Amino acid sequence: MVAFSDEQIQRYSRQIILKEIGGKGQRKLLNARVLVIGAGGLGSPAAIYLAAAGVGTVGIVDFDRVDASNLHRQILHYTEDVGRPKVESAAETLRHYNPDVTVVRHAEPLTSENAVSIVSGYDIVVNGADNFPTRYLVNDVCYLLGKPLVDGCILMFDAQATVFLPGKGCYRCLFPAPPPPGLVPSCAEAGVLGALPGLIGCLQAIETVKLILGIGEPLAGRMLIYDALAADFRQVRLRRDPDCPLCGDSPTIRELVDYQEFCGAPIPTA
């Protein structure tokens, strides 16, 4: 076992002091591999806090470039990053926060073709997808590979967060199939308060750290629902649906599906 460097002892001292973490917990964090889907509103605070905590490998999936309209919430990116690939900007920011961390850049859309090979290399997935096709794809691939999924979603002033542990329910138990294109507005159409994904992304980072360390009670089997305008937090119970098309007793979905894009521009078909 390699001893901590003095720099590491200083950097992580406030975590090592915690009885529930200590040096052993810090080592678990340094050995952990977490994949963050999207370097956007949720992925930014999640990735920053995971990196700052010393999660040794943080993978980021994002094919997009930084746009000025991202900056009010996507705190991985600065004004001068507009136009750069988000994974490049994200990797640079995370390196500034913590050079201990290896950032793996996946500068491509997540698809049914690459999802298994990308997700397989990680212990836990944090979902910061901004569209339904990716949200379902991430749910499905995590279930099929048995990876814990720390889920979050936000729109306007409302947010939801939950943890799906393998075999204990999934997103499709709640919402078996995506809504028809055009029914649910995207952030681009409906807007979002900048600090809202900040809150939920931090919560996702906390849940991820808890899972890595095996401490506390995960936000599993329940969904946290936050109404920012009312300043109201609620929890609803979730349970695995035996009729779920993915994780139910007689599943009909046995392989990954690419749904038609319906948040923003359509996915090119050729």
Next chain:
Amino acid sequence: MTIDVQVDRELNLKGEVCPYTFVKSKLALEELEVGQVLRVIVDHEPAVSNVPRSMENEGQTVLHVAKLNDADWELLLRKETE
């Protein structure tokens, strides 16, 4: 007062201040087996009360705290729990 215990590891933390006195003691204790004893030398006076208090909070036993000379103290800590 003298105390007769077998010390399994020594840690010289002279020059270290809080919270690193506790953090480094804790990391050293983690590497010991339950029942083994760590002897820590500190010269940062607040650590003489802070380190034992934090160790007791974590369920470890403080066997002995003693002033060695004008500048240094020794703490004898026994590991009770992982």
